[in-house]
Amino acid sequence: MTDHPSHRESPEAPQKMREKVLAAIKRGDVTMRPKWHFVLRAALMLMGSVFAFLALLYVVSFILFVLWRTGAWFVPVFGMRGILAFLLGIPWMLVFVSLALVIILELLVKHYAFAHRKPLLYSVLGITAFAFAGGLIVAKTTIHPWLYQQAMEHRLPVAGQFYEHLPGGRVDMVYRGSVTSVATSGFILAPHRGEPFGVYLTATTSLPYGFDFVEGDTVVVFGEPDGDLVHAIGVREIDPDDIDRSGPPDGPRPFRGFLLLPRP
Amino acid sequence: MTDEDLARSVQRGDADAFGTLMERYEAKLARYARRFLFGQSDAEDMVQDAFLKAYMNIQSFDAGRKFSSWLYRIAHNEFITALRKRTRQPIFSFDPDTIFPHPLSSETADRDANIAELRALMDRGLGALHPKYREPLILYYFEEKDYREIADILEIPVATVGVRLNRGRAMLKARIHDHGYSHD
Numbered sequence: 001m002t003d004h005p006s007h008r009e010s011p012e013a014p015q016k017m018r019e020k021v022l023a024a025i026k027r028g029d030v031t032m033r034p035k036w037h038f039v040l041r042a043a044l045m046l047m048g049s050v051f052a053f054l055a056l057l058y059v060v061s062f063i064l065f066v067l068w069r070t071g072a073w074f075v076p077v078f079g080m081r082g083i084l085a086f087l088l089g090i091p092w093m094l095v096f097v098s099l100a101l102v103i104i105l106e107l108l109v110k111h112y113a114f115a116h117r118k119p120l121l122y123s124v125l126g127i128t129a130f131a132f133a134g135g136l137i138v139a140k141t142t143i144h145p146w147l148y149q150q151a152m153e154h155r156l157p158v159a160g161q162f163y164e165h166l167p168g169g170r171v172d173m174v175y176r177g178s179v180t181s182v183a184t185s186g187f188i189l190a191p192h193r194g195e196p197f198g199v200y201l202t203a204t205t206s207l208p209y210g211f212d213f214v215e216g217d218t219v220v221v222f223g224e225p226d227g228d229l230v231h232a233i234g235v236r237e238i239d240p241d242d243i244d245r246s247g248p249p250d251g252p253r254p255f256r257g258f259l260l261l262p263r264p
Numbered sequence: 265m266t267d268e269d270l271a272r273s274v275q276r277g278d279a280d281a282f283g284t285l286m287e288r289y290e291a292k293l294a295r296y297a298r299r300f301l302f303g304q305s306d307a308e309d310m311v312q313d314a315f316l317k318a319y320m321n322i323q324s325f326d327a328g329r330k331f332s333s334w335l336y337r338i339a340h341n342e343f344i345t346a347l348r349k350r351t352r353q354p355i356f357s358f359d360p361d362t363i364f365p366h367p368l369s370s371e372t373a374d375r376d377a378n379i380a381e382l383r384a385l386m387d388r389g390l391g392a393l394h395p396k397y398r399e400p401l402i403l404y405y406f407e408e409k410d411y412r413e414i415a416d417i418l419e420i421p422v423a424t425v426g427v428r429l430n431r432g433r434a435m436l437k438a439r440i441h442d443h444g445y446s447h448d
Contacts (some may be wrong), residue, residue, distance in 0.1 A: 005280060011434075015285070017290060017308065017311065017312050017315070018283060018286045018287060018290060020312065020317060021282075021286060021312060021315050022282070022283050022321070023287075024316070025279045025282065025319060030316050030320060031320070032319060032320060032322055032323060033320055033321060034323065035275075035323040037323070038321075038324040050349050084419075109289055110419065111419065113416060116415065116416075116419045116420060116421065117412070117415050117416075118365075118421055118422075119362065119363060119364055119365045119419055119421045119423060119424070121363050121364055121365065122357075122361040122365070122423070124288060135299060141443050180430055
């Protein structure tokens with residue numbers, strides 16, 4: 001083995017180093033940090049991780065709440081235009097906040113062997129899966145509807161703004177409400193807020209779960225508004241609990257036109 | 265007495281036990297420093313700093329884990345800080361190899377088949393390799409750490425250790441070949 005000349009071991013060097021270090025320790029020039037210092041640091045790291053995970057759960061559940069509330073969650077089943085409406089309904093700013101929280105969590109746990117021994121992809125996917133499952137559970141509770149209600153009644157001082165101006169609060173061409181009467185060519189939909197309006201069904205209307213609506217059914221309509229009518233591209237029944245939980249939907253509103261279908 | 269027993273004694277205030285640990289690791293860390301900090305004259309000072317840091321932070325050592333990996337991790341941090349200062353650029357910035365899974369090669373067969381040849385090659389070409397590839401080669405072939413220990417010292421996935429070793433070996437062989445060296 002050939003060493004670089006400047007790197008040849010000098011036998012006395014280790015001895016000198018040991019003596020110097022031990023002398024520094026004994027003189028008190030170098031002191032051991034107390035155990036509590038590391039316990040405190042570990043506790044702060046743990047608290048930071050827990051806080052970041054709870055924040056992630058909250059944001060993910062809020063994204064799901066927004067998607068349910070706007071009805072965007074239910075429209076991908078209506079084909080490419082439904083998928084496009086769903087993508088446009090996603091509050092992307094909150095998605096980026098979630099990604100930032102995933103990165104923070106990753107940075108906090110990467111010093112632990114269970115996290116760094118496996119590829120980054122596994123821990124990121126693990127955190128994301130836990131956050132999505134946990135967010136889904138939180139979104140199924142009454143937390144967000146309750147906070148939303150408080151915000152609407154101006155009893156939520158700080159977070160109220162967050163709920164009053166829901167990101168992605170309106171999704172073009174997506175309506176939710178209850179069926180009040182059924183006819184051969186359509187039905188009347190009563191949104192929780194606003195006036196009832198007619199939903200017109202055509203031969204091309206997508207009905208993935210059939211057309212067996214009766215009065216009182218809760219449905220999501222994906223369609224183009226035309227005055228007091230909506231020409232349905234797709235209609236599906238949904239669990240009324242989702243409506244009750246996730247606050248009042250919107251009535252027809254001005255159509256921006258970028259998803260316009262040719263009329264049959 | 266094991267390293268971990270000695271570390272426990274140091275945690276209880278026995279400074280002489282730290283002297284024994286130093287005795288066991290001085291030469292190893294000095295060798296690691298010389299090869300990793302190729303051409304850096306203050307390598308010995310950095311080893312000394314690593315020992316001082318180890319003493320200061322000994323209460324953070326979990327005696328249920330391996331002392332050598334913990335100590336090498338401290339030394340690694342010292343060396344990386346020194347290299348960073350010297351090159352004024354990130355030594356280990358974000359590495360895509362740590363993201364995705366890679367097939368893991370059999371490390372025992374790998375080491376046995378190549379060790380004599382590679383040690384000889386390394387002494388000629390190690391200094392030219394990027395520290396990212398140089399360090400796993402040193403830890404594996406000279407310090408005789410296994411993949412898992414190297415993963416803990418460098419805080420990277422176990423499979424990434426294999427990737428860096430393979431790339432490091434290939435780069436080293438290519439470089440030796442280009443310069444017309446022979447390991448005979």
